[in-house]
Amino acid sequence: MKKVHVSTTINGDNKEFLCDTRETLLDALRDHLALTGSKEGCGTGDCGACSVIFEGEVICSCLALAVEAEGKNIDTIEGMANDGKLHILQKKFLEHAALQCGICTPGILMASKSLLQQNKEPTKEEVRFWLAGNLCRCTGYDKIINAVLDAAKEMRETV
Amino acid sequence: MALDNENKNFFDVVGTRPIRPDGIEKVTGQARFGADAYLPGMLHGIILRSPHAHAEILNIDTTSLDNDPSVKAIVTRKDFSPDLKGEDWNILENVMADQKALYDGHAIAAVACSSLLEARDAVKKIRVKYSLLPHVTDVEEAMKEGAPIIREGVARSSVPKDMHPNIVGYHESGHGNVEKGFIEADLIIEETFKTEAAHQGYIEPHACLVNMMPDGKGEVWCCTQGHFNVAKVCAKLLGTDASQIRVTASEIGGGFGGKTAVFIEPVALALSKKANRPVKMVMSRSEVFRATGPTSSTSMLVKIGMKKDGKITAASGTFKLQGGAFPGSPMAESAMCAFAPYDLEHVKNVGWDVMCNRPKQAAYRAPGSPMAAFAVESVIDDLCKKLKLDPIETRLKNAVKEGSKASFGPRFERIGLVETLESAKSHPHYLAPLKDGYGRGISCGFWFNFGGETSVSLALAEDGTASLSVGTPDIGGSRASMCQIVSEELSIPYEKVRATIADTATLGYNEISHGSRVTFATGLATIKAARDMKRKLCARAASNWGLEEDAVYWEKGYVKPAGPNAGNHDPLSIIDIAKTMGRTGGPIVGHFEASPEGAGVSFATHIVDAKVDRETGFTSVDRYTVIQDAGKAIHPAYVEGQFQGGAAQGIGWALNEEYIYDEKGVLQNAGFLDYRIPVASDLPKIDTVIVEVPNPGHPYGVRGVGETSICPPLAAIANAVSNSVGIRMKELPMSPPRILKAIEENNG
Numbered sequence: 066m067k068k069v070h071v072s073t074t075i076n077g078d079n080k081e082f083l084c085d086t087r088e089t090l091l092d093a094l095r096d097h098l099a100l101t102g103s104k105e106g107c108g109t110g111d112c113g114a115c116s117v118i119f120e121g122e123v124i125c126s127c128l129a130l131a132v133e134a135e136g137k138n139i140d141t142i143e144g145m146a147n148d149g150k151l152h153i154l155q156k157k158f159l160e161h162a163a164l165q166c167g168i169c170t171p172g173i174l175m176a177s178k179s180l181l182q183q184n185k186e187p188t189k190e191e192v193r194f195w196l197a198g199n200l201c202r203c204t205g206y207d208k209i210i211n212a213v214l215d216a217a218k219e220m221r222e223t224v
Numbered sequence: 225m226a227l228d229n230e231n232k233n234f235f236d237v238v239g240t241r242p243i244r245p246d247g248i249e250k251v252t253g254q255a256r257f258g259a260d261a262y263l264p265g266m267l268h269g270i271i272l273r274s275p276h277a278h279a280e281i282l283n284i285d286t287t288s289l290d291n292d293p294s295v296k297a298i299v300t301r302k303d304f305s306p307d308l309k310g311e312d313w314n315i316l317e318n319v320m321a322d323q324k325a326l327y328d329g330h331a332i333a334a335v336a337c338s339s340l341l342e343a344r345d346a347v348k349k350i351r352v353k354y355s356l357l358p359h360v361t362d363v364e365e366a367m368k369e370g371a372p373i374i375r376e377g378v379a380r381s382s383v384p385k386d387m388h389p390n391i392v393g394y395h396e397s398g399h400g401n402v403e404k405g406f407i408e409a410d411l412i413i414e415e416t417f418k419t420e421a422a423h424q425g426y427i428e429p430h431a432c433l434v435n436m437m438p439d440g441k442g443e444v445w446c447c448t449q450g451h452f453n454v455a456k457v458c459a460k461l462l463g464t465d466a467s468q469i470r471v472t473a474s475e476i477g478g479g480f481g482g483k484t485a486v487f488i489e490p491v492a493l494a495l496s497k498k499a500n501r502p503v504k505m506v507m508s509r510s511e512v513f514r515a516t517g518p519t520s521s522t523s524m525l526v527k528i529g530m531k532k533d534g535k536i537t538a539a540s541g542t543f544k545l546q547g548g549a550f551p552g553s554p555m556a557e558s559a560m561c562a563f564a565p566y567d568l569e570h571v572k573n574v575g576w577d578v579m580c581n582r583p584k585q586a587a588y589r590a591p592g593s594p595m596a597a598f599a600v601e602s603v604i605d606d607l608c609k610k611l612k613l614d615p616i617e618t619r620l621k622n623a624v625k626e627g628s629k630a631s632f633g634p635r636f637e638r639i640g641l642v643e644t645l646e647s648a649k650s651h652p653h654y655l656a657p658l659k660d661g662y663g664r665g666i667s668c669g670f671w672f673n674f675g676g677e678t679s680v681s682l683a684l685a686e687d688g689t690a691s692l693s694v695g696t697p698d699i700g701g702s703r704a705s706m707c708q709i710v711s712e713e714l715s716i717p718y719e720k721v722r723a724t725i726a727d728t729a730t731l732g733y734n735e736i737s738h739g740s741r742v743t744f745a746t747g748l749a750t751i752k753a754a755r756d757m758k759r760k761l762c763a764r765a766a767s768n769w770g771l772e773e774d775a776v777y778w779e780k781g782y783v784k785p786a787g788p789n790a791g792n793h794d795p796l797s798i799i800d801i802a803k804t805m806g807r808t809g810g811p812i813v814g815h816f817e818a819s820p821e822g823a824g825v826s827f828a829t830h831i832v833d834a835k836v837d838r839e840t841g842f843t844s845v846d847r848y849t850v851i852q853d854a855g856k857a858i859h860p861a862y863v864e865g866q867f868q869g870g871a872a873q874g875i876g877w878a879l880n881e882e883y884i885y886d887e888k889g890v891l892q893n894a895g896f897l898d899y900r901i902p903v904a905s906d907l908p909k910i911d912t913v914i915v916e917v918p919n920p921g922h923p924y925g926v927r928g929v930g931e932t933s934i935c936p937p938l939a940a941i942a943n944a945v946s947n948s949v950g951i952r953m954k955e956l957p958m959s960p961p962r963i964l965k966a967i968e969e970n971n972g
Contacts, residue, residue, distance in 0.1 A: 112896050161861075196904040208864075
């Protein structure tokens, strides 16, 4: 089958790739664009390890087709730190030891970023429910929730 | 200079919470996990798996792929070593079936194509002719007369004669005379319990990228808890030398025991060998559930006798565990851990290892112990209730201490069970009144911990910084702890140490990261390697000064002359010595190679408040506290992380997680939607208390912490649920349908 040409914007950069129409956005990010920070934990939208921000909304990139990226704006974990400066969420995840193995971390960071864009002062409960689509098997979530709340606090104070 | 065996009690760096050295890569998406590697010209491998629980493989027909240009290699069992025995044969049989498919998901053949999509298409075109056989997936059913036989002649010599061929192992331990002990009891409770298999549920599926050269040299990149073991197993299965297979461990996205086993790497190597191209293989989530090891399911009978004052007079337990279609379930561990927290005059533990048509069980965090604790601690809870005794006081009354004879044999050295129970007794959680409708559950738990083969190397750079090479994959932040240890020993800043997981060609053999051994054994090895380096630094300074080695001493990062007779020399820092080492005798490297013993067992006590909704059967966990003896916490934040992670996995196992087979023996819930692990909104804050009763077998007192944390939760939750609903729950998971059924039966 002939491949399809896709032009898209990823982390602010213009990107082009060729893909099979059966490939997912996650496949394209990882295999065609060398952006392997988004992870495949299930391929069925249950674990959230592939979370990216697609036109301002957090989605599972394993549930989107690669061709859907045409003309769209996509943010991935690789674009979260700016000029070598970590995002406050990234800094807080490190300070709170909010990761053990780190495989779910990119997805959880993207989902958390999306939460804090929409809700600057989430409650503990709201963070837990927002992140319910992102599985973590190592931490029991406690330190993740603390890191997100602490990041929200610092972001409010620094703005 | 007694640098070697010095025990340390005061620390500068150990016990602090620095940022982990692999942190930046992990929060920016740059860390490379198993599936994140690519090579020019690489192929994609896919495995064809059996859709049947038990079937004879009559024919594997690949002729439809003969003229398919995208197919670069096909392998079946005949592409692997034909003359393996024992566990090596078991591993190969699990990696690729021979004459029979033994479980739903068993590997039958594999193909490699230039693209993943082509490989997915190609594998569907292989035609396999099966002859279906009767199957069995339940441990009790598999032991019965007339049950389908998985394989004849597997039973170990420990198994009594004339048992069903599926019964392949028997264990017995204990001491005293339980019959006599039960006569002395005021109350005896005997109950049967069942637990379903749970999967480790690591978020990263198994993945590897391999390249087999025509001269027999193989390169493997994979996510594993033990890359030295991967090299060993691959060499055996392919009939080559272990030193010819060089394995590099990727970052690992969770393991919990499940990545101690080898599944796809030998297949990828066999494909690569045939195709003369690199091959990448990544399991799908459904393959992970169907074909990699969950833990055993169990059937258990526990009997405990107690005096009115709470003293246990005797205890006995029978633990039947199925390990899938292979021998090796952790039934002996169940039996040995079951009563380990209690000082018993009369105790008897029996274990049965049973085969059935399920995937080969793999280690899961303290294998065998959590299920046994569920049975034992449930019975203790019922005894306390009937005798109107406080659950913590009763456990304290029977708790093992230093010198107690363990239910599994030896006498305990210094241990911290009593300290965890005392801490629980005075914890705000235990003192808080129970909310309406909630039940509170208490449980203790035990795990042995382990040492094992360990080899590390610590190299000094010219600027006085240090790089540490270890051979144990970092599954939970161990590089941070190792850097802290080097920093502590050498008195150089934490940031000046770099820890690397070295490949199998670089260090001596390192056992798998399992048995809660890394911070204990690799930590001990790192201490010893640093002390070896200090000795060499002292020797170098002494030689520079024209002195004997014993005329100098080490103090906080400096070598100093030992006294006035040694002369008047300015102390030399590590940096001073490092700077000139090239012309004063060459590189300075500290080593350690040994199998450290003295791992130091560990105990925990958990408290939980839970409430059952009687209408839906749903259980909500409101408050959870983990109290565990860590010996000495090197990096307390990651110790807390181990406590919380173990508790969370235990909560999932207790309430939700289970392997569900249909009547054909096909797994019904091979995905995260239907096999539901706890999500953030399911769990409360998990509070932690780190108890530190030093392990006499480690220079800093470290005990492993990774596994003990999953031992108490099944029982603690079961006790809380039973107290909330007023019915003893004897089967895990306590999912809403099981709870509703129990309520209905109780009402009827």
